[in-house]
Amino acid sequence: MVSKAPDIFPEIEIPDEISGLRMTAQRREVYRLLQQERNHPTANEVFMRVKDRLPNISLATVYNCLEALVQHGIIRQVNFERESSRYCPNLSEHGHFHDAATGVIHDVDFKPGVNLADVLNLPPGAVIDDVEITLRGKLASA
Amino acid sequence: MVSKAPDIFPEIEIPDEISGLRMTAQRREVYRLLQQERNHPTANEVFMRVKDRLPNISLATVYNCLEALVQHGIIRQVNFERESSRYCPNLSEHGHFHDAATGVIHDVDFKPGVNLADVLNLPPGAVIDDVEITLRGKLASA
DNA sequence: AATAATAATTGGAATAGTTCTTGATATTGA
DNA sequence: TCAATATCAAGAACTATTCCAATTATTATT
Ligand SMILES: [Mn+2]
Ligand SMILES: [Mn+2]
Ligand SMILES: [Zn+2]
Ligand SMILES: [Zn+2]
Numbered sequence: 264m265v266s267k268a269p270d271i272f273p274e275i276e277i278p279d280e281i282s283g284l285r286m287t288a289q290r291r292e293v294y295r296l297l298q299q300e301r302n303h304p305t306a307n308e309v310f311m312r313v314k315d316r317l318p319n320i321s322l323a324t325v326y327n328c329l330e331a332l333v334q335h336g337i338i339r340q341v342n343f344e345r346e347s348s349r350y351c352p353n354l355s356e357h358g359h360f361h362d363a364a365t366g367v368i369h370d371v372d373f374k375p376g377v378n379l380a381d382v383l384n385l386p387p388g389a390v391i392d393d394v395e396i397t398l399r400g401k402l403a404s405a
Numbered sequence: 406m407v408s409k410a411p412d413i414f415p416e417i418e419i420p421d422e423i424s425g426l427r428m429t430a431q432r433r434e435v436y437r438l439l440q441q442e443r444n445h446p447t448a449n450e451v452f453m454r455v456k457d458r459l460p461n462i463s464l465a466t467v468y469n470c471l472e473a474l475v476q477h478g479i480i481r482q483v484n485f486e487r488e489s490s491r492y493c494p495n496l497s498e499h500g501h502f503h504d505a506a507t508g509v510i511h512d513v514d515f516k517p518g519v520n521l522a523d524v525l526n527l528p529p530g531a532v533i534d535d536v537e538i539t540l541r542g543k544l545a546s547a
Numbered sequence: 548a549a550t551a552a553t554a555a556t557t558g559g560a561a562t563a564g565t566t567c568t569t570g571a572t573a574t575t576g577a
Numbered sequence: 578t579c580a581a582t583a584t585c586a587a588g589a590a591c592t593a594t595t596c597c598a599a600t601t602a603t604t605a606t607t
Contacts, residue, residue, distance in 0.1 A: 348564085382515060382524055383513050383538070388544050396537070398536055399535040401531075404530065462557090470555095490593085
């Protein structure tokens with residue numbers, strides 16, 4: 264039983280188990296942070312921010328937690344070029360647009376009814392398990 | 406003046422300069438290899454294979470050559486998850502399908518007339534400079 | 548052709564993100 | 578309560594890539 268801190272944001276409630284993964288204190292805070300700050304932080308950014316609530320957490324544990332969450336399909340790992348991996352709690356199928364000017368990463372949804380096989384010449388017999396779409400560009404200020 | 410080796414494949418001719426980049430012996434062999442073996446090799450694979458023709462080449466030079474070729478738009482760098490970068494001489498806009506069973510990477514072309522803005526809800530005002538589409542799955546044997 | 552200036556290559560050291568190892572802690576379940 | 582199991586923490590190890598400094602090759606100039 265944890266007493267609720269007087270945060271500006273209401274604290275996100277996280278159950279004791281998600282998709283078969285036990286939510287330890289560390290996993291809970293890592294997941295909570297990703298839910299709150301949906302800016303695709305790196306492992307190190309998660310580490311620095313989550314230390315506010317778990318001062319003794321280690322970077323290795325943050326990596327362990329992120330991997331466990333990814334493995335259980337609770338969050339997604341997002342890679343861009345050779346940069347550090349980033350993490351995303353948005354489970355709907357989506358891509359990522361990186362604004363080269365600001366560095367901000369925007370989620371990009373598919374338009375409804377779009378099928379990959381409609382736009383790509385897939386190899387015959389290909390069964391797609393995973394799709395990664397990454398865009399880089401600028402946001403023209405209107 | 407280099408005497409032509411009795412290769413099975415006819416040797417690809419490469420000019421002294423491409424897109425403003427001077428073709429040194431090392432750059433030429435790196436580029437030639439990518440043209441011949443279009444299986445998206447890693448820097449280290451390029452290194453090992455190109456040593457047949459340039460026994461003294463260093464891995465640092467392979468990286469230098471690959472970077473120069475990428476910088477001048479002569480080849481493309483392809484990243485998949487956290488794996489080593491791979492390199493691709495196919496300059497037409499295309500994506501990559503990774504067959505999880507065999508490890509083979511297939512180029513995937515866009516169907517003609519497809520526009521990204523047709524299938525994705527891009528942020529308003531977004532100007533796309535670069536697109537990366539990566540698919541992972543299996544090739545069902547018919 | 549000789550010389551000077553510039554660019555490229557090499558081999559090894561350094562870097563950085565991530566993973567591994569090991570001992571301590573915590574949780575579960577008998 | 579005790580044993581079995583899972584998780585965590587700290588730091589070492591790993592590895593793809595980049596950096597550095599010295600050498601070599603190329604280009605430009607006289
Ligand atoms: Mn803070
Ligand atoms: Mn060989
Ligand atoms: Zn996302
Ligand atoms: Zn390709």
